[in-house]
Amino acid sequence: xxxxxxxxxxxxxxxxxxxxxxxxxxxxxxxxxxxxxxxxxxxxxxxxxxxxxxxxxxxxxxxxxxxxxxxxxxxxxxxxxxxxxxxxxxxxxxxxxxxxxxxxxxxxxxxxxxxxxxxxxxxxxxxxxxxxxxxxxxxxxxxxxxxxxxxxxxxxxxxxxxxxxxxxxxxxxxxxxxxxxxxxxxxxxxxxxxxxxxxxxxxxxxxxxxxxxxxxxxxxxxxxxxxxxxxxxxxxxxxxxxxxxxxxxxxxxxxxxxxxxxxxxxxxxxxxxxxxxxxxxxxxxxxxxxxxxxxxxxxxxxxxxxxxxxxxxxxxxxxxxxxxxxxxxxxxxxxxxxxxxxxxxxxxxxxxxxxxxxxxxxxxxxxxxxxxxxxxxxxxxxxxxxxxxxxxxxxxxxxxxxxxxxxxxxxxxxxxxxxxxxxxxxxxxxxxxxxxxxxxxxxxxxxxxxxxxxxxxxxxxxxxxxxxxxxxxxxxxxxxxxxxxxxxxxxxxxxxxxxxxxxxxxxxxxxxxxxxxxxxxxxxxxxxxxxxxxxxxxxxxxxxxxxxxxxxxxxxxxxxxxxxxxxxxxxxxxxxxxxxxxxxxxxxxxxxxxxxxxxxxxxxxxxxxxxxxxxxxxxxxxxxxxxxxxxxxxxxxxxxxxxxxxxxxxxxxxxxxxxxxxxxxxxxxxxxxxxxxxxxxx
Numbered sequence: 001x002x003x004x005x006x007x008x009x010x011x012x013x014x015x016x017x018x019x020x021x022x023x024x025x026x027x028x029x030x031x032x033x034x035x036x037x038x039x040x041x042x043x044x045x046x047x048x049x050x051x052x053x054x055x056x057x058x059x060x061x062x063x064x065x066x067x068x069x070x071x072x073x074x075x076x077x078x079x080x081x082x083x084x085x086x087x088x089x090x091x092x093x094x095x096x097x098x099x100x101x102x103x104x105x106x107x108x109x110x111x112x113x114x115x116x117x118x119x120x121x122x123x124x125x126x127x128x129x130x131x132x133x134x135x136x137x138x139x140x141x142x143x144x145x146x147x148x149x150x151x152x153x154x155x156x157x158x159x160x161x162x163x164x165x166x167x168x169x170x171x172x173x174x175x176x177x178x179x180x181x182x183x184x185x186x187x188x189x190x191x192x193x194x195x196x197x198x199x200x201x202x203x204x205x206x207x208x209x210x211x212x213x214x215x216x217x218x219x220x221x222x223x224x225x226x227x228x229x230x231x232x233x234x235x236x237x238x239x240x241x242x243x244x245x246x247x248x249x250x251x252x253x254x255x256x257x258x259x260x261x262x263x264x265x266x267x268x269x270x271x272x273x274x275x276x277x278x279x280x281x282x283x284x285x286x287x288x289x290x291x292x293x294x295x296x297x298x299x300x301x302x303x304x305x306x307x308x309x310x311x312x313x314x315x316x317x318x319x320x321x322x323x324x325x326x327x328x329x330x331x332x333x334x335x336x337x338x339x340x341x342x343x344x345x346x347x348x349x350x351x352x353x354x355x356x357x358x359x360x361x362x363x364x365x366x367x368x369x370x371x372x373x374x375x376x377x378x379x380x381x382x383x384x385x386x387x388x389x390x391x392x393x394x395x396x397x398x399x400x401x402x403x404x405x406x407x408x409x410x411x412x413x414x415x416x417x418x419x420x421x422x423x424x425x426x427x428x429x430x431x432x433x434x435x436x437x438x439x440x441x442x443x444x445x446x447x448x449x450x451x452x453x454x455x456x457x458x459x460x461x462x463x464x465x466x467x468x469x470x471x472x473x474x475x476x477x478x479x480x481x482x483x484x485x486x487x488x489x490x491x492x493x494x495x496x497x498x499x500x501x502x503x504x505x506x507x508x509x510x511x512x513x514x515x516x517x518x519x520x521x522x523x524x525x526x527x528x529x530x531x532x533x534x535x536x537x538x539x540x541x542x543x544x545x546x547x548x549x550x551x552x553x554x555x556x557x558x559x560x561x562x563x564x565x566x567x568x569x570x571x572x573x574x575x576x577x578x579x580x581x582x583x584x585x586x587x588x589x590x591x592x593x594x595x596x597x598x599x600x601x602x603x604x605x606x607x608x609x610x611x612x613x614x615x616x617x618x619x620x621x622x623x624x625x626x627x628x629x630x631x632x633x634x635x636x637x638x639x640x641x642x643x644x645x646x647x648x649x650x651x652x653x654x655x656x657x658x659x660x661x662x663x664x665x666x667x668x669x670x671x672x673x674x675x676x677x678x679x680x681x682x
Contacts, residue, residue: 020083286617334575
C-alpha cells in the first residue's frame, strides 16, 4: 500500500463522486457508476493494463504493481457508490419534492396533513423562499447551459437536513465496511465462494508490474474473446451514429409467440423472456461460477414465468406500489430471510468466535485482530444509528433497531448473491418499510412512524444496484492474494467513501441547481413522492382518526394495534420455505441442480436481461467440462475474461466518444436522433 497508490485511488474516487451525477444526468452520457461492475473503475483497469503501465515503463518510471492497482481499484469502488443510483440519483428529490408536490396540490396535502407527520429535519427548509429552494431545484437557477455561481445555490436550505443525513449515512457506511470484513473471513477462506467479479480483476492483474504487459495479454484466447466482444459492440455502436452501418444482432426476437398465445404477455418482464439477448459480461461471469449457480440464474425467469401465469389464473395481485407491499415483494423478503438463516447456520462456528472475541472473550477459532475490531466498531456504529434515529427523528427505539437490522440483512444477502453469481445489477424488490408495515400493520405504526421509515427506506436502499458492501467484498478478495493487509485497506476504503459522501453530495446539489432536475428520467421525480403516495393510500384505507390527542397513534408505535397482514405472513412464509428446503437439498445432495438464490432474483427486471447469457454460459461450460475435463476448462478461461474485458473497453470507448461529441456539438449522445439505447447499458 504505497502512498502513490492511495493518493491516486482517493483522487480518482473523488473525481467520480464529484462528476458522476453531472455525467449521468447533466450531460446524459453513459453512466460511470450504475452497477456492481462500474464502468469508471473496471473500464479504467482494462485500459490501464493495456496502455498505462506500458506508457509508464516507456517514460522510465516505476510501473504500478498489482498490489497498487488493487488499492486504486478498491478506493475508486468505495467512492463510486455515491453519485449513482445507490444515493444521489434520488436523495435530493426525496428531500425537496415533498414541498414541490405540496405546493402543486395543496388541498390534498393539507387535508391529509402529510408534511405535519414528517420530521422537518428530514426535508429541506423552504423558509429561504419556495422559488429559490424548490422551484430552482427543478428548473435550475441559471440558464441550464452554464454553471451558476456557487452562491446562487440555496445552501442554507440544506444545512439543517444534511446535519442529520450525513452523520447517519456515514455511520451506515462504517458499519457496512466492518460487517463485510467479518463476513469475508468466512465466505472466502472457509466456504470458498467464487467472487466472479474479483476473479476477473485477479486474472487481469496477474503479472502486472513484473513486465511491460500483464500475463494475460500474452494469451491468444484472451485476445480472441476480447476481439469478439469489443469488435461487435464497436460495430453496433456505429449503428447509433450512422443509420446505414451494419449491425450484428445480439438480440433474438421471439415475440411472435405472444401473438399466438396472448396470455404470455401477462408475465411480468415478458419482453425479456421473448427477446433473449447476449451480454458478454454475463456470458463471461457464467463461466466463472459453479454450474448450479449459472443454471439457476439462467432458468430463473422461465421458472418465474410459470409461477406468474399460475398467479394470474388464481387472480392473485403479485405486484403493487413500489414500496407499498405485494405478494411478490413479501415472497422475496421471505427468501432473503431464509438465505440469512442459511448464511448464519453455515458460518455459525466462526461468527460465534467473532462474537466472543468482540467482548475480549476466549474463542475456539482464531480470529484476526482486525476482524475483532471491525466487529466492535461495526456494533458501535449500528448502535449509534439506532440512537440517532430515536433521539433526532423520534423513531421508536424498537422500530429503529428493526430498520437497521433489516437494512443490514438486505445488503448482506445482496452481497452474497453478487459473490456467488457475478450479477452486475441486483434489485431486492423489497424495502424495510414494506416488511415492518406488513408485520405490524399501519395502525400500529401510525402516520408519523410510517413516513419516517418510508423516507429512510427510499434513501438507503430503494435502488441498491450500486452499493458499498459488494464493492468492499470484491476489493478484499482481489487484494488478499497480493499480500495487502485487509484491515488497513478497509480503513482506507472507509475514508474514501466518507470523503466521497461529502464531496459527491455537495457537487450533486450544485449540478442539480445549475442544470435543473427537469431533464432527469421518470425515476427521481417519482421516487420523491413514493412515501407520501403510500401514506395517503393507508390513511384512506383505515378508519382510525390520527390526531395529536390520540398520543401513540400520532407520535409513536402502539403495541395495542398490532395487526400483521395475512398476505405478508403467507407470502413471506412461502419464500422462507422455498429457500430453506432448497438449501437443505443442496447441502444434502451434491448433485442437486438448483441453487436457492433462484428465489431471490427471479423475475426482477434488472436480472432477467442477463438470464439468457447465463444459461448460454452454463451450456458452454458444461460442454467443455464434460468433454474436455478440468484442464481444458481452465485453458479456455482467458477467452471468457476477454469477453468481459472487451465489453468494458467498448463501454469506455463509447463513453469517451460521447463526451467528445458533447464538447464539440453540445448535444448529449442520448439525444441523437439515431440513438437506440444500446450504449447506456454499459
